Amino acid sequence: xxxxxxxxxxxxxxxxxxxxxxxxxxxxxxxxxxxxxxxxxxxxxxxxxxxxxxxxxxxxxxxxxxxxxxxxxxxxxxxxxxxxxxxxxxxxxxxxxxxxxxxxxxxxxxxxxxxxxxxxxxxxxxxxxxxxxxxxxxxxxxxxxxxxxxxxxxx
Amino acid sequence: xxxxxxxxxxxxxxxxxxxxxxxxxxxxxxxxxxxxxxxxxxxxxxxxxxxxxxxxxxxxxxxxxxxxxxxxxxxxxxxxxxxxxxxxxxxxxxxxxxxxxxxxxxxxxxxxxxxxxxxxxxxxxxxxxxxxxxxxxxxxxxxxxxxxxxxxxxxxxxxxxxxxxxxxxxxxxxxxxxxxxxxxxxxxxxxxxxxxxxxxxxxxxxxxxxxxxxxxxxxxxxxxxxxxxxxxxxxxxxxxxxxxxxxxxxxxxxxxxxxxxxxxxxxxxxxxxxxxxxxxxxxxxxxxxxxxxxxxxxxxxxxxxxxxxxxxxxxxxxxxxxxxxxxxxxxxxxxxxxxxxxxxxxxxxxxxxxxxxxxxxxxxxxxxxxxxxxxxxxxxxxxxxxxxxxxxxxxxxxxxxxxxxxxxxxxxxxxxxxxxxxxxxxxxxxxxxxxxxxxxxxxxxxxxxxxxxxxxxxxxxxxxxxxxxxxxxxxxxxxxxxxxxxxxxxxxxxxxxxxxxxxxxxxxxxxxxxxxxxxxxxxxxxxxxxxxxxxxxxxxxxxxxxxxxxxxxxxxxxxxxxxxxxxxxxxxxxxxxxxxxxxxxxxxxxxxxxxxxxxx
Numbered sequence: 001x002x003x004x005x006x007x008x009x010x011x012x013x014x015x016x017x018x019x020x021x022x023x024x025x026x027x028x029x030x031x032x033x034x035x036x037x038x039x040x041x042x043x044x045x046x047x048x049x050x051x052x053x054x055x056x057x058x059x060x061x062x063x064x065x066x067x068x069x070x071x072x073x074x075x076x077x078x079x080x081x082x083x084x085x086x087x088x089x090x091x092x093x094x095x096x097x098x099x100x101x102x103x104x105x106x107x108x109x110x111x112x113x114x115x116x117x118x119x120x121x122x123x124x125x126x127x128x129x130x131x132x133x134x135x136x137x138x139x140x141x142x143x144x145x146x147x148x149x150x151x152x153x154x155x
Numbered sequence: 156x157x158x159x160x161x162x163x164x165x166x167x168x169x170x171x172x173x174x175x176x177x178x179x180x181x182x183x184x185x186x187x188x189x190x191x192x193x194x195x196x197x198x199x200x201x202x203x204x205x206x207x208x209x210x211x212x213x214x215x216x217x218x219x220x221x222x223x224x225x226x227x228x229x230x231x232x233x234x235x236x237x238x239x240x241x242x243x244x245x246x247x248x249x250x251x252x253x254x255x256x257x258x259x260x261x262x263x264x265x266x267x268x269x270x271x272x273x274x275x276x277x278x279x280x281x282x283x284x285x286x287x288x289x290x291x292x293x294x295x296x297x298x299x300x301x302x303x304x305x306x307x308x309x310x311x312x313x314x315x316x317x318x319x320x321x322x323x324x325x326x327x328x329x330x331x332x333x334x335x336x337x338x339x340x341x342x343x344x345x346x347x348x349x350x351x352x353x354x355x356x357x358x359x360x361x362x363x364x365x366x367x368x369x370x371x372x373x374x375x376x377x378x379x380x381x382x383x384x385x386x387x388x389x390x391x392x393x394x395x396x397x398x399x400x401x402x403x404x405x406x407x408x409x410x411x412x413x414x415x416x417x418x419x420x421x422x423x424x425x426x427x428x429x430x431x432x433x434x435x436x437x438x439x440x441x442x443x444x445x446x447x448x449x450x451x452x453x454x455x456x457x458x459x460x461x462x463x464x465x466x467x468x469x470x471x472x473x474x475x476x477x478x479x480x481x482x483x484x485x486x487x488x489x490x491x492x493x494x495x496x497x498x499x500x501x502x503x504x505x506x507x508x509x510x511x512x513x514x515x516x517x518x519x520x521x522x523x524x525x526x527x528x529x530x531x532x533x534x535x536x537x538x539x540x541x542x543x544x545x546x547x548x549x550x551x552x553x554x555x556x557x558x559x560x561x562x563x564x565x566x567x568x569x570x571x572x573x574x575x576x577x578x579x580x581x582x583x584x585x586x587x588x589x590x591x592x593x594x595x596x597x598x599x600x601x602x603x604x605x606x607x608x609x610x611x612x613x614x615x616x617x618x619x620x621x622x623x624x625x626x627x628x629x630x631x632x633x634x635x636x637x638x639x640x641x642x643x644x645x646x647x648x649x650x651x652x653x654x655x656x657x658x659x660x661x662x663x664x665x666x667x668x669x670x671x672x673x674x675x676x677x678x679x680x681x682x683x684x685x686x687x688x689x690x691x692x693x694x695x696x697x698x699x700x701x702x703x704x705x706x707x708x709x710x711x712x713x714x715x716x717x718x719x720x721x722x723x724x725x726x727x728x729x730x731x732x733x734x735x736x737x738x739x740x741x742x743x744x745x746x747x748x749x750x751x752x753x754x755x
Contacts, residue, residue, distance in 0.1 A: 012518055012521075012522060014522050015518070015521055015522045015525060018522065018525035018526060018528075018529055019525055021529055022525060022528055022529060022532065025532055056514070083514050083515075083517030083518045083521060103517070103567075104517045104518060104520065104521035105517060105520040105521035105523070105524040105559060105563055106521070106524070107524065107528075108524075108525065108528045
């Protein structure tokens with residue numbers, strides 16, 4: 001696998017364009033959407049390694065989007081990137097299961113470092129999950145049936 | 156942070172201060188006036204009223220007493236005269252003339268009369284022809300004929316006659332009592348001379364005080380007894396005599412000068428007419444002496460009255476002064492509170508605004524930063540451009556970077572000021588904590604010739620607060636203090652800790668820098684207020700200190716004098732406001748805001 005698959009969610013089109021460009025040039029597979037709704041719609045169809053999420057957006061805001069993402073239950077890590085000065089909402093996001101937060105404006109290198117961290121965590125989580133499932137399967141093969149409906153739903 | 160407080164020393168005279176002073180002095184005058192109206196005037200009115208009443212009452216009493224005295228003296232004199240005339244009457248009526256003339260019978264009677272005390276000078280029997288038939292006494296009066304004397308005619312008509320004082324044949328002031336008896340169709344007279352000394356001492360020996368005198372006058376105004384001061388017996392009295400009147404007449408004679416130029420003080424004067432003989436009994440005394448007791452009491456009460464009025468006035472002045480100072484203190488406190496409230500609300504609204512602005516600026520900044528990064532990437536990737544273009548480009552990009560960072564510092568400072576920060580409450584050992592902050596800064600300050608002195612209270616209780624925010628505050632305050640020594644080669648910074656009233660700790664950072672001018676005092680906690688050159692300070696340091704300390708439930712105040720230095724006093728409660736303590740446990744410490752110093 002080459003670079004991580006990243007989804008940028010931010011209402012600032014120029015910003016998402018630029019960051020996509022920068023991340024792509026650094027070898028990541030980045031794409032962007034400009035609202036929480038479209039992010040959720042996209043996530044129904046496609047999985048990403050890391051989601052970079054802006055907190056303050058018109059319509060569905062960052063926290064609501066994060067909740068939705070968690071509801072879907074994907075193997076993905078969310079990184080909060082916000083110009084919003086409120087650390088309270090950032091901490092709230094972390095309580096909801098976000099990986100970390102960054103405040104705008106931030107250097108691309110900072111962002112990349114955090115993305116790497118998030119990606120690693122996501123991979124670990126995935127591996128752990130698979131190991132757990134295998135372990136379970138070994139212990140009680142019947143539970144294999146449980147895997148199917150879930151897999152079916154997933155894709 | 157800003158701190159190069161310019162030492163402009165134009166502390167203008169405060170107009171409102173002056174106004175307030177006149178306000179208080181007006182209030183003072185009004186209170187005093189009110190006290191006078193409400194307590195002094197009634198007191199004086201009642202006092203004066205009682206005094207006047209009392210004076211009149213006691214004057215009446217005095218005059219009454221005087222009247223009684225006069226009455227008493229009159230009675231004594233009348234009794235004396237009556238007694239003696241009765242004796243003569245008795246002798247004349249009970250003894251026939253022949254008996255009295257024969258042998259030593261009259262002599263025996265004379266001796267009996269004077270046995271008790273000598274009240275008769277002589278005794279004689281005079282016939283109708285005016286010659287003495289018999290005479291017992293020290294003078295040789297036998298050859299004298301009385302037929303033409305004034306009293307002889309009187310007594311022949313009236314049966315009883317008491318004469319005025321007269322010189323008579325013996326040339327001594329004396330008076331006589333004569334009675335008649337009709338015996339066998341012929342009148343004869345029993346005449347006696349009263350021992351003048353006895354009678355006069357009866358009147359003259361009456362002593363009333365130092366200035367009082369008692370004397371008798373006849374109808375022609377001739378002294379019948381020697382008065383103590385006014386003249387001599389048989390002299391004419393200087394004052395004209397009034398005609399006969401019943402009863403006792405008491406009056407006050409005002410100060411006057413008689414026709415000889417003799418001055419008389421104010422006198423109380425009382426007179427009464429005796430019935431027989433028609434003599435005027437006069438009793439008088441200087442008014443001042445007679446009324447000295449009354450006057451004395453009067454003066455005493457008046458002095459007491461005015462003294463109490465004075466005391467009330469003094470007490471009123473003191474109480475009013477005290478009241479005014481209490482009111483003034485209250486006003487000052489209210490003013491201070493108002494100013495604080497104003498400052499707080501001003502800073503709160505500025506905080507709201509700043510947070511919005513900072514957020515809105517952060518987004519474009521983020522875009523600019525990404526644009527810069529794209530350009531930088533491109534410059535690095537392409538080799539096509541000439542070295543000059545590449546050099547200029549990278550220089551420009553670097554500058555963009557610097558300026559973005561500057562903006563970021565401002566926006567982050569603003570956001571911090573607007574208190575959009577999460578507090579992480581921990582137990583802090585204040586002394587140790589401050590020592591660490593000072594250690595951080597000591598190297599920087601030392602190079603500027605600035606020395607640190609610490610004065611820590613031993614066993615200072617620990618406090619519950621946010622160490623990272625506090626560190627920020629202390630760093631800001633101390634860097635400010637260091638910077639305040641801009642133009643000085645040497646200086647010192649004193650950091651003091653004290654426990655305060657069992658409520659918290661007090662941290663004082665005092666410097667020997669340039670101080671803050673009075674007109675800047677109100678503004679130093681305002682965001683973006685700075686006296687530093689452009690680009691050197693954001694003007695946020697102290698505002699962040701202020702909002703942070705307020706947020707932690709504390710207080711910050713400043714004292715400063717231009718040229719001498721400034722002193723920042725931070726009060727921190729032992730425990731922060733309850734809402735900061737909530738959820739302390741589940742706030743992971745890792746996610747506190749980065750505490751990069753918002754250094755200038």
